[in-house]
């Protein structure tokens with residue numbers, strides 16, 4: 295699919311709303327763009343929305359939509375029109391001469407034009423238990439999550455001392471019963487107007503010189519423990535929501551020293567509000583250059599601008615090699631294939647991928663082949679990334695392994711029994727013995743290597 299010998303018309307780096315929108319527009323302009331999705335550098339394929347649950351403010355979804363589902367749809371739309379995906383990180387980028395060179399997956403790719411859509415990461419505190427409560431009480435986006443029902447009329451907290459923290463604390467008083475603002479130092483870094491506004495708000499209590507040191511709750515955040523930075527005194531606050539407003543880190547490592555960045559590392563456009571960078575043929579889209587709006591819809595909008603600008607530039611420079619389509623209308627995107635849990639009637643001992651505890655029990659007891667069990671949750675973005683990889687590897691191993699997916703929300707007892715503390719968790723069993731287990735997302739070749747290892751260990755153990 296990717297030939298290092300050819301020069302791509304356009305390479306898009308990043309697969310958040312900005313990257314997929316840019317790829318969609320470029321694909322519809324017959325540029326056959328190559329999109330490097332990213333894998334570990336600066337996020338996962340699909341970007342920041344893969345780490346959230348409900349997105350209520352993306353137009354076109356009146357009931358809201360799960361973040362990972364929205365990203366699956368954007369991906370399907372870009373692919374349907376001819377965008378090609380390379381699931382890897384861009385590890386190097388040379389903008390000093392044209393065509394530009396991008397290092398990814400051990401290859402040096404050449405491109406006439408590049409769109410940088412590598413996004414940004416909301417800074418985290420890395421508190422103990424933070425992963426457990428992420429999207430279950432903790433959020434890095436008050437604009438996005440503040441209005442969700444779990445936060446309505448409940449005590450909430452915001453961490454930070456800058457403009458965003460003050461703005462969010464003030465805005466959250468619309469939803470919460472009270473807002474605690476936790477500030478590390480004894481003064482705000484926010485503008486005077488913003489600081490005055492929050493100080494005058496009776497629904498906000500400011501906890502100067504405090505840090506959060508512990509999180510408590512069951513399946514949702516219930517309280518936080520604060521520690522005074524000077525005297526070490528601790529106090530407990532009952533809160534149902536904790537909003538991080540401690541800044542973002544833009545993913546601009548690839549262009550450091552090649553393109554101008556601001557003091558926080560955000561990419562600086564050639565002209566504010568325009569998709570061009572100072573290097574002709576290099577464009578930006580999304581949060582990578584947007585320190586202010588940082589929304590999915592603004593990222594998508596700038597993705598559109600970048601693709602149209604890239605198309606215009608490639609045409610002016612006479613560099614584009616458009617692909618011709620056999621038909622004007624591409625094939626419809628395949629509909630999502632819901633898999634229902636297997637029952638006594640639907641269970642098949644030879645099926646490669648089944649769902650639910652019935653299939654698990656039967657395969658665990660009856661199968662002589664290695665068994666892969668993947669524990670997932672509907673709102674888990676990394677699960678959306680892992681599952682297609684895992685399915686492909688299981689298919690490639692053509693019947694030598696069988697896989698069962700357990701939705702831990704639907705079957706929590708199974709997950710508890712298996713000692714699963716988060717999703718995705720993958721376990722490999724051979725003849726009832728747990729041979730291997732891993733947490734999180736892995737690339738396809740790594741998954742294949744893990745399963746081959748389990749298979750050969752299985753053969754040796756026979």
Ligand SMILES: Cc1cc2nc3c(=O)[nH]c(=O)nc-3n(C[C@H](O)[C@H](O)[C@H](O)COP(=O)(O)OP(=O)(O)OC[C@H]3O[C@@H](n4cnc5c(N)ncnc54)[C@H](O)[C@@H]3O)c2cc1C
Pocket residue numbers: 307308309310311312313330331332333334335336337338339340341342343345346348349350351352382383384385411412413414415416433434435438439545548579580581582587588589590591593
């Ligand atoms: C928890 C949370 C909830 C949110 N909720 C909402 C919401 O409800 N509504 C809303 O509008 N916005 C929401 N946002 C903000 C929204 O997610 C972002 O504004 C949006 O995702 C930005 O899109 P982007 O495409 O610019 O970047 P991102 O989504 O950050 O995507 C960047 C992409 O670049 C890739 N990448 C990074 N480095 C490399 C590299 N070296 N090589 C290849 N790829 C690379 C990453 O893997 C990723 O795929 C939320 C954000 C968070 C964190």
